[in-house]
Amino acid sequence: MSQQRIINGRYEVGELIGRGGMADVYLGRDERLGRTVAIKMMRPDLARDPQFQTRFRREAHASAALNHPNIVAVFDTGEEQLPDTGQHTDVSLPYMVMEYVDGDTLRALLRKDEVSLDQAVEWSEGILAAVAYSHENDIVHRDIKPGNVMVDGSGAVKVMDFGIARALSDTSATMTQTQAVVGTAQYLSPEQARGEAVDFRSDLYSMGCVLFELLTGRPPFVGDSPVAVAYQHVREEPPEASTLVPEITPALESVLKKALSKNRDDRFQDGKEFLSALRAAHYDGIPVSDDQSTAVIPPAVVPGDTQATQAIAPISAKDDSIFEPREELPEDYEMTGQMETVDDSRKSKRRRGWLIALLLILLLGGGAFAGWWFWNEAEQQRIEENQVDIPDVSGMPETDAQNALTTAGLRPILEYEHSDDVERDRAIGTEPAGGVTMQRYDEVTLNISLGPDEVQIPDSLQGASEATVRDTLEELGLTVADVSYVNSATIPRDRLVDTNPSLGSTVSYGATVALRMSSGEVEVPDVRGMTAGDAENTLTAAELGLGIDVVEEENADEETGRVFEQSVDPGENASQGSVITVTIATEPEETESPSPSPDDDETDSPSPSEDESSPDDEDSPTDEES
Missing domain, CATH: 3.30.10.20 (Trypsin Inhibitor V; Chain A)
Known part of the structure; x- marks a missing residue:
């Protein structure tokens, strides 16, 4: 039996229950507190990559900082030292000990069943509560999607996987590191798709996409490739949800419209505002009005300038006063040539300055456009080559x-x-x-x-060997609990007779099944007192399948024509097909009595005279002889 894996002297690592891009998740047990946990461990093949190490630690740090009923809790973090592989480098395997959620992801639930409007709103409330809390702690999730939301058996929502989350102070860097957009295309905000800096409102856009899918069964944008979907997030408007599901009310439609606004300033500005609007729309039928938007902080203005900036009226063609010559000076006013030269020089320099500035603007603008065009072409080529x-x-x-x-x-x-x-x-x-x-x-x-959620135990297993039965049941996701032996007239020894639950019944995935194997024997019934015919019918019946050999024996003490003895005692086991000898009582034959009767004495006893003369009879001559 293999030794159980224990990390940190405390956490027992059990079976693998999930796999991700950079980590595996195992069912675990905290031996100290006696509770079931989930242990998320970085994949060993990625452990030497510093980028994955950084991302894993960032997730652990972000998740551990959040304590909310709608967020999967992180209980502990640590690192397990990998064994030396001959590269003479110390490599540690980071892990997180998390709350174990016994349930399904929203992604799995969406595939399994249609979601009612009430259920969609209830789940969305839980997600928004988690998102609002993380935002209050300056954490932007950046990958809100159905696959990152768990629903436990009680219906409670748990947001997980903060693997690409960052503190708000870190999001001044864009979502792209090497021009690769981070996140899932179907739930990206427009600013994420453009590779721009993100903030709380980016998560709320993603939440709008999730709400749209919960209500309609499909994301707001679908396409043949992530690039095509990202383009729609930036350029196109989503379809009206009510055209897909007529039951969606105008109030809910208004919430979706606001949440999916291209301009983040037009969206809900925080999770609480989104949550309040969703509840008002669903429970009270109150739509989000067009003017119901959080005010955007205006750009900075010069102190004291309290008036809004106004456009300067265009100069009229008739208003040429600024081009009119100055009032002519008096004729007696003398003006030296030097003064005239200085004045002309200033005007000339001013004109040259404007021309140079204009030329620089044109050159810079043209250069920027040309640079953007060449970069865009190169980027498109790179994208196509890597598709x-x-x-x-x-x-x-x-x-x-x-x-x-x-x-x-x-x-x-x-x-x-x-x-x-x-x-x-x-x-x-x-x-x-x-x-x-x-x-x-x-x-x-x-x-x-994982196979069907409910499994039928195949009838065809009857008569199969134990090894075959075990393999088949385990492939169906069932567990063999115990094995016992029962008598059977038809199933050969060591072959399956039945199961508990019985063959053909439907059980839940993961259920335990007991095996009933054939002993190869049957229990012999009591046929004493039966006639030969009745005994034969009993022993050779299908449920027994025994043979019979009838022997008769005179017995004055037993009832004639009845079985008074059988070769195997009642209740004892006999091998399948055994012949049972039964003994039938018969009446004894009668014999003549040797004792004399009175008549026999008179006729058979000779007289004394006859006895005396009899010896001479043979020698006496007859009359004929004389």
Whole structure:
């Protein structure tokens, strides 16, 4: 039995329950506090990459700073030392010990069932509460999406994965490091798509996208590639949600319109404002009015200038006073040539200054445009050269699907979910779907099947060996609890007779099943007192399948024609098909008595005279002889 893995002398690492782009998540147990936890550990193959180390630590720092019922709690963080691989470098494996949420992601729930308006609003309230709290702590999540929101068994919402979150003070740097946009294309704000600096309102736009999908079942923008979707976020208006789901009220429509405004100044300015507007729209039918927007801080003005800046009226063609010559001087006024030269020189310098300034403006503007054009062309060429098509991996085994995506230059992010149509451990598909064009090294969600949520125990397992039964049940996601042996007339020894729950029944995924294997024997019934025919019918019946051998024996003490003895005692086991010998009582035959009767004495006893003369009878001559 393998030794259980323990980290920090406290946390027991259990089975793998999730995989991400840079980390694996394990079911764990805090031995000190006796509670179930989730342990998120950086993937060993990425542990030597300083960028991933930094990102993982940033997530741990951001998550640990937040304590809110709608945010997955981080209990502890640390690092586990990797064993030396011969590279003579110390490498640590960062980990986070988090709250274990027993539930599904919003992404999985959206795929599984339609979401009612009430449920969509209730879940959105929980997400907005979490977002508002993180904003109050100066944390911008930057990747709000259904895959990063958990819903537990009670319906409570938990926001997770602050892997690309930053403090607001750090977001003055744009969302791009090497011109690669961070985030998920379908939920990017316009400023994220443009690679600009983000703030709280960027999260609220992403939340608007999530609300739109919860209400309609699809994101506001869809396209063949992340680039196409990002372009729509920047340039196009989303469809009206009520055209997709007529039950959506005008009040909710107004909330979506405001949340998805291209200009962040036109959106809700904080999570609490968004939350209040959503509640008012859904529960009270109060729409967001056009003038109901948080005032934007105006640009700085010169102190004392309290008037709004006004446009200068254009100069009329008739108003040429500024071009008229000065009033002529008196004729007796003498003006030296030097003065005239100085005045002309000043005018000439002024004109040259304006011309030079204008020329510089034109040159700088043209240069900037030319630089932008060449950069844009180069960027487009780079994007096109790095584009790859997502391969169709539907139905592939998990390992093959991962390899296909990796070979294509993409980074698979595994998510596990139940499916009634796809076998366990096979790929359901990808997000985006196969055939969509993406940038090389982009992340692609690979959905792996856990099999059906409810499983039917196959009837066909009856008569199978224990090993076959175990393998089949485990492939269905079931667990074998115990094995016992029962008698059976038809199922060979060590073959399955039945299960508990019984064969053919439907059970929940992960349920335990007990096996009932054949002993190869049957219990012999009591046929004593039966006639030969009744005993034969009983022993050879289908549920027993025994043979019979009838023997008769005279017995005056037993009832004639009835079984008084059987070769195997009642209640004892006999091998399948055994022949049972039964003994039937018969009546004994009668024999003649040797004792004499009175009549026999008179007729058979000779007289004394006869006895005396009898010896001479043979020698006496007859009359004929004389």
